[in-house]
Amino acid sequence: MAIERIGPRLSARLTYLLKRVLVDLEDLHAEHLAPVGVSGRELGVLLLLDGPDATSQQQAAGRLGVDRTTMVGLVDGLEAKGLVARRADAEDRRRNVLALTDAGYEALARALRASDEAERQLLTELDDDESAQLRTLLARLAWNRSEP
Amino acid sequence: MAIERIGPRLSARLTYLLKRVLVDLEDLHAEHLAPVGVSGRELGVLLLLDGPDATSQQQAAGRLGVDRTTMVGLVDGLEAKGLVARRADAEDRRRNVLALTDAGYEALARALRASDEAERQLLTELDDDESAQLRTLLARLAWNRSEP
């Protein structure tokens, strides 16, 4: 979906700039993640599970901003690839505790390198200072809104 | 879709920050545009048509980044609301030239005010300088990529 050049009225809209940049970044991710065999959202799950604290499916869904019913299929795919393991939580047997397998850690490392490369390609026009500024500004917006 | 607080690994991903901010902005737009009676994408079409040069459906689709078959329904809706008029292009009768009606101009003005307010609410945490920086950085990324 290549977007053509547009006039100043529309390109001044923040929604438009954000969407356009996001689409580009997602395209770059799709391209670089393809050899690794995981999608962008799957990378999100792997990143979420790479930590010391146990994570249930519903926690993961909440933090990723996807529905819990959608998370079922997402974890199904990762489990089928052998990257994530479900096991019953000993303390609350309703919960599935998700954990990375060895292959999962390996795939995460490769996917992270691919994602770094995608970001690097997106940001070629910006120097390091500007890239850091962009990250900081976006992070401030992300934290302050959508959190009462 | 409220996204919960997440760890530093995931929140460092540019895709995540962009998506999160975009979702927030789209929510704000939905809220503020509801009384006007147009969606965010319809505002995009109205903005595109607010200019001196004639625009065909396919041109509009290309500039908005939507499929030409999707644009059919989009224009259908705007025409049903009386905001946009289709007329056959005199020079190329395959084309539909799209034009704003008087009600269309009126709706555009109100929708623009609503969109400004949505952006203002998103950017409350940033001062004017920072908001301008964000816009500039995003615009540079938007122009340089997705255009060979």
Add this chain to the structure above:
DNA sequence: AGTGATCGTCAGTAATACTGACGATCAGGC
């Protein structure tokens, strides 16, 4: 005139996420 391409349109289809329900499990009151 004739060939190939383009524009708007539509029907069918694919992808994606949500709604509502279910069994299993937990927490708290009594």
Add this chain to the structure above:
DNA sequence: GCCTGATCGTCAGTATTACTGACGATCACT
């Protein structure tokens, strides 16, 4: 110890959305 209400993962069905392929009408070029 039960009973009630709530939560977790799951699944079937459905809504939403965009795309694929085709069509008639029209154009450009020979």
